[in-house]
Amino acid sequence: MTIQELKSQNGILFEVISGSRSFGLAIPTSDTDLKASNKDYDEILDKVDGLLASIEKSYTTSALPERPDERKATQALIRIR
Structure with a gap:
């Protein structure tokens, strides 16, 4: 697939x-990196919310x-x- x-x-969710x-x-032999997901958008947003909550908790409890x-x-x- 192109x-x-x-x-x-x-x-493509984010380019x-x-x-x-x-x-x-870029030259003709320059590579292109592609990252894809088999998750739907709502699943991705849920994952982001969980990661942000984890970051916030780590920040407040960090020594x-x-x-x-x-x-x-x-x-x-x-x-x-």
Whole structure:
């Protein structure tokens, strides 16, 4: 099935142009990534709602500090360099 066929059948939920195509540098051998789903739109929205709720819960219960300790991060980067 071609991209045009998918578009004509509303088979593309979300289209992103990236890589060489986004910069107008695509050549005939440039690839095209396609991601599809066998779920209907309402199922996808339900999944999104669940993921957002999970993110919110994780944010409110996280033991992580509000901001990283920049001094410790810099020291770690220097050590592993």
